[in-house]
Amino acid sequence: MKTAxxxxxxxxxxxxxxxxxxxxxxxxxxxxxxAGGLGTLGAGSMHPKVLDQHITQxxxxxxxxxxxxLPLLYxxxxxxxxxxxxxxxxxxxxxxxxxxxxxxxxxxxxIVVMHVVSSTxxxxxxxxxxxxxxxxxxxxxxxxNGRDETTTMVLVPAVVDAVSIPVVAAGGIADGRSxxxxxxxxxxxxxxxxxxxxxxxxxxxxxxxxxxxxASEGDTxxxxxxxxxxxxxxxxxxxxxxxxxxxxxxxEALQELLGRGRAKKGMFEGDMTxxxxxxxxxxxLFNEVLPARQIxxxxxxxxxxxxxxxxxx
Amino acid sequence: MKTAxxxxxxxxxxxxxxxxxxxxxxxxxxxxxxAGGLGTLGAGSMHPKVLDQHITQxxxxxxxxxxxxLPLLYxxxxxxxxxxxxxxxxxxxxxxxxxxxxxxxxxxxxIVVMHVVSSTxxxxxxxxxxxxxxxxxxxxxxxxNGRDETTTMVLVPAVVDAVSIPVVAAGGIADGRSxxxxxxxxxxxxxxxxxxxxxxxxxxxxxxxxxxxxASEGDTxxxxxxxxxxxxxxxxxxxxxxxxxxxxxxxEALQELLGRGRAKKGMFEGDMTxxxxxxxxxxxLFNEVLPARQIxxxxxxxxxxxxxxxxxx
Numbered sequence: 001m002k003t004a005x006x007x008x009x010x011x012x013x014x015x016x017x018x019x020x021x022x023x024x025x026x027x028x029x030x031x032x033x034x035a036g037g038l039g040t041l042g043a044g045s046m047h048p049k050v051l052d053q054h055i056t057q058x059x060x061x062x063x064x065x066x067x068x069x070l071p072l073l074y075x076x077x078x079x080x081x082x083x084x085x086x087x088x089x090x091x092x093x094x095x096x097x098x099x100x101x102x103x104x105x106x107x108x109x110x111i112v113v114m115h116v117v118s119s120t121x122x123x124x125x126x127x128x129x130x131x132x133x134x135x136x137x138x139x140x141x142x143x144x145n146g147r148d149e150t151t152t153m154v155l156v157p158a159v160v161d162a163v164s165i166p167v168v169a170a171g172g173i174a175d176g177r178s179x180x181x182x183x184x185x186x187x188x189x190x191x192x193x194x195x196x197x198x199x200x201x202x203x204x205x206x207x208x209x210x211x212x213x214x215a216s217e218g219d220t221x222x223x224x225x226x227x228x229x230x231x232x233x234x235x236x237x238x239x240x241x242x243x244x245x246x247x248x249x250x251x252e253a254l255q256e257l258l259g260r261g262r263a264k265k266g267m268f269e270g271d272m273t274x275x276x277x278x279x280x281x282x283x284x285l286f287n288e289v290l291p292a293r294q295i296x297x298x299x300x301x302x303x304x305x306x307x308x309x310x311x312x313x
Numbered sequence: 314m315k316t317a318x319x320x321x322x323x324x325x326x327x328x329x330x331x332x333x334x335x336x337x338x339x340x341x342x343x344x345x346x347x348a349g350g351l352g353t354l355g356a357g358s359m360h361p362k363v364l365d366q367h368i369t370q371x372x373x374x375x376x377x378x379x380x381x382x383l384p385l386l387y388x389x390x391x392x393x394x395x396x397x398x399x400x401x402x403x404x405x406x407x408x409x410x411x412x413x414x415x416x417x418x419x420x421x422x423x424i425v426v427m428h429v430v431s432s433t434x435x436x437x438x439x440x441x442x443x444x445x446x447x448x449x450x451x452x453x454x455x456x457x458n459g460r461d462e463t464t465t466m467v468l469v470p471a472v473v474d475a476v477s478i479p480v481v482a483a484g485g486i487a488d489g490r491s492x493x494x495x496x497x498x499x500x501x502x503x504x505x506x507x508x509x510x511x512x513x514x515x516x517x518x519x520x521x522x523x524x525x526x527x528a529s530e531g532d533t534x535x536x537x538x539x540x541x542x543x544x545x546x547x548x549x550x551x552x553x554x555x556x557x558x559x560x561x562x563x564x565e566a567l568q569e570l571l572g573r574g575r576a577k578k579g580m581f582e583g584d585m586t587x588x589x590x591x592x593x594x595x596x597x598l599f600n601e602v603l604p605a606r607q608i609x610x611x612x613x614x615x616x617x618x619x620x621x622x623x624x625x626x
Contacts, residue, residue, distance in 0.1 A: 001626045120530050140464040148531030151453040151464040153485035154594045172466035181494035184619050217433050218461030281467045304626050306497050313314045313617045
């Protein structure tokens with residue numbers, strides 16, 4: 001399957017596994033890359049030394065292209081960038097910050113750079129900063145999210161119209177139907193997060209994988225908009241945030257309630273009560289943990305079926 | 314073009330014009346039906362006598378099938394239902410209420426019944442109530458909206474999986490790309506609202522049409538969630554709602570602020586300051602008022618191009 005994204009990344013299928021904190025270590029990235037997609041390390045939850053170890057392990061596990069996701073607000077981002085350059089990482093996906101500072105440096109070292117955006121304005125800025133592609137992520141996506149609340153259905157064609165570099169769709173994509181829908185909207189590839197949280201190779205805690213598989217429609221909500229908007233699974237911690245809103249909590253009180261380390265506690269350590277559980281709306285659409293390869297194979301099979309079934313005009 | 318929806322409604326193309334208060338009278342419905350789609354009268358803003366007149370005029374203007382949208386919470390809903398039956402309206406689209414009470418009565422008179430839903434739970438209830446099809450409307454849609462905030466990308470496949478009747482996609486659809494995306498998600502047709510507000514035949518005030526064409530990304534927001542969630546265009550009235558939220562306004566205070574007649578004032582009378590302006594996110598994706606037929610022709614042209622350009626696996 002050939003698109004601008006498979007060409008850019010040197011992969012077989014235009015399926016990018018999202019770099020998700022606490023869920024995407026070398027095991028998941030290796031499985032996705034070996035299956036013909038683009039596996040991604042989520043560096044946002046790794047100390048610089050840990051990222052170095054994961055890249056080393058990943059390179060030992062696959063000779064295929066892979067990516068590292070770098071949230072640009074990461075405290076020691078310079079160390080992460082240096083690690084990526086040292087290892088000649090094939091692709092770096094930047095997010096949560098301005099792509100201006102590092103894009104050219106990474107590209108000068110032959111690294112393909114993609115940047116995650118939640119709006120057309122950010123997409124054109126990323127293009128101006130010299131990135132090779134943008135990932136347009138809609139309101140339905142898990143984790144941190146844009147303030148405009150533009151959904152994938154509206155955001156992707158808007159970004160496609162606004163930039164001349166390839167666009168990857170993200171948010172709400174977990175099977176071959178939403179993959180085909182994304183391509184119809186003009187995307188050249190898809191980024192898939194939530195579905196891979198519930199993969200065998202994901203480093204998410206088993207309790208979190210189970211919760212994701214059991215999630216129903218309406219079980220996630222975009223919240224903490226006064227801090228950084230984030231889509232969370234409904235659990236006692238989420239309910240305590242909601243309760244705080246009901247009491248008219250200040251921004252400072254919300255920050256204190258959130259505290260530190262809650263994402264790790266929930267997604268990595270399996271505390272389903274006190275943990276912060278970042279996941280997308282699309283978690284309601286699947287219900288079993290599968291090997292990453294099987295997730296990709298099923299997406300491609302359904303994608304083919306979907307194309308054949310589209311009503312012809 | 315043949316789908317379960319074109320068969321059910323006896324139309325040429327599976328494009329349903331949404332019944333929108335103050336914007337969709339007989340002129341728009343006639344133009345859409347004449348162009349091969351399903352034109353719809355928005356009865357929610359019509360007195361029973363006015364609906365009767367519009368149906369009479371519409372029948373005089375086209376011999377093709379058309380629909381009436383009935384918001385089931387309309388105060389004199391019995392009169393509206395009686396008017397639809399009297400005129401042997403081909404299709405009734407019910408919304409905002411339980412489809413239990415009227416579906417069978419309408420069907421007994423040979424009327425096709427579709428019901429607008431914002432969740433899978435409502436879709437299965439509508440199917441159980443005997444409706445012929447459901448319209449699954451996502452978070453990005455204009456006007457009144459569901460509480461779960463599920464987007465079209467996630468809602469449509471979920472509803473398709475949950476019911477055995479045909480599903481129409483709504484929310485975020487304004488061109489052939491989003492139409493193709495909707496079909497890929499499993500829909501058998503699309504309902505298009507915002508795009509037809511900015512049509513020549515729409516009864517929206519010219520000032521509202523202009524505002525819709527000028528809307529940018531992020532200019533609409535789902536608000537008034539304590540009352541009935543509604544997606545509004547950012548204008549001074551919307552800002553006063555936001556200000557009230559900042560002051561911790563009670564539900565009663567919000568109700569008083571909203572008052573009565575604001576939708577008419579804005580959308581029909583053209584008061585862009587004090588009016589309530591209901592429109593979808595997709596308003597950011599088009600920028601000129603066109604005849605309804607041209608909107609449909611362009612959708613179909615782009616739909617065909619989109620299908621041809623989808624990357625083959």
